[in-house]
Amino acid sequence: MMSFIKWVLFVLGAMCIWVLLNVLSTKQGWFKDPIAPANDNASFMAEAVKSIKKEGKGNGIFVLINQGKVFDDFTYSKGEKVTRDTVFGVASLGKWIAAFGVMKLVEQGKLELDAPVASYLTRWQLPPSQFDNKQVTIRRLLSHTAGITDGLGHNGFLTAEQVQPLEQHLTKALDADDGVNGQVLVGIEPGTQFKYSGGSYNLLQLIVEEVSGMSFSTYMNNEVFAPLNMTNTGYDKDLFGSNLAQYFNANGDVRDYPYYTSLAATGLYTSANDLAKFLNQNITVPVAQNTPHNLLVVSTLKDMRSPNATAMGLDIWGLGVMLFASNNADDFIIGHGGQSPSLNATLRVNPSSGNGIIMLTTGNRSLAADTATKWTLWETGNPDIYMLKNMIPKMLKTTAIGCLVILLMSIFYILMARRNARKLATQQQ
Structure with missing residues (x-):
């Protein structure tokens, strides 16, 4: 009996070690090689451009940032020329910038992160739910932990003329993706x-409009865009004229950028x-720059990139900003990234080094995100949350196979040990 217990403990211990090794190797990216040597900006730029040339379908710009300054850029287009001043729609990437506007109001004492949002609303209220709506706070809205189950997505x-008033849109978004309810309500x-x-x-x-007394667009221009000299940024695509990048779909045809009610969520250009300029606001080390570095105080920036949401056991979200990797x-x-059917944008930064990446594209659904994933591995040696998500199925398969092999080998060992014992006993007789 004691031998059986020891065998079970040995097998379970071996399996536990195997599982831990697989989890650790996946999380640390031990078997994932960066596309260029560490700290070699020129090599990374060359490898990234090679991939972009191969995969790019419409137009785009890729910018590599080193210590807060542009190291190099690469532009491409099957149509009109693209430059660093060309304006693109950036979809959900705008959430991060909108969060700066929200946190400005927090710093001014006009919003409290943990106060019920209902206390700031007069034009619209969350519908009654089976949960306590008073637990819906600014902090939880920023970090996607407020239990809102709209599923948006905005087309x-x-x-x-078709753009809904904001209150109507909150009640039922007419531009919701197929298969989602488009209603802003508490379902979790x-x-x-x-x-x-x-x-x-x-x-x-x-909430920004209610508290500031201005339209969201005016508020963001006054409090974020103008102070940072972001002269080619706004929520009205018609303001940019010929400076607006052509919007290519996956087939290479030019389509129109949409108009949005959802400015904070997806309507930024x-x-x-x-x-x-915005990236430099998030750098914690002194760098040479031509833009002010005091839109938000250091403690606010630290709060924004502190973990507020988890998934798969990983810290993934702060206040308005994604936490991609250590x-x-x-x-x-x-x-943050942004994605529409044939638009993809990304902006990432290492606050401790001042290094970063900017990529804006049309014609591809994930080219910018894929390039940023490669950059994160190259910058840190760590896989980002998207790479980890893609690696998990393989890790689970490898873990299961390994555990099965350990079990079968241990059984085989026991059977052979018993056979040898019986053979020895026979010989001794």
Whole structure:
């Protein structure tokens, strides 16, 4: 009996060690090689451009940032020329910039992160739910932990005349993706889990208007864009004229950018040069720069990139910003991405080094995100949350096979040991 117990403990111990090794190797990216040697900006630029040339279908710009300054850029287009001042729609990337506007109001004492959002609303209220709506706070809206289950996703509207008033849009978005309800309501107990929600940022947009007394667009221009000299940034695509990048679909045809009610969630238009100015606001080390570095105080920036949401056991979200991977300096690679059917944008930065990446594209659904994933591995040696997500199925398969092999080998060992014991006993007789 004792021998059997020892055997079971040995097998379980071996399996536990195998599982831990697989989890650790996956999380640390031990078997994932960066596309270029560490700290070699020129090599990374060359390898990234090689991939972009191969995969790029429409137009785009890729900018590599080193210590807060542009190291190099690469532009491409099957149509009109693209420059660092060309304006692209950036979809959900705008959530991060909208969060700056929200946190400005927090610093001014006009919003409290943990106060019920209902206390700031007069034009619209969350519908009654089976949960306590008072637990829906600014903090939880920013971090997608407020339990809002709208499923948005916004397709936008073909004409400016079709754009819904914000209150109507919160009640039922007419530009919702297929298969989602498009209603901003509490469907999960607030604070219990992460649930990505474009509607949460629509609600934040309304709160900004209520508290500031201005339209969201005017407020963001006054408090964020103008102070940072982001002169090619805004929410009205018609303001940019010929400076607006052509919007290519996956087939290479030019389509129109939509109009949006959901400005905070997905309606931002901006350029690579303006995003470089915004990126510098998130750097914690002194760098040479031409833009002010005091839009938000250091403690607010630290709060924004502190973990507020988890998934798969990993810290993935702060306040308005994604936490992509450890930067090996007690901080994170932070940023945000944006994706529409044939538009992809990304902005990531290592706050501790001042290094970053900006990429704006049309014609591809994930080229910018894929390039940023390669950059994160190259910058830190750590896989980002998207790479980890893709690696998990293989890890689970490898773990299961390994555990089965351990079990079979241990059984085989026991059987052979018993056979040898019987053979020895026979010989001794």
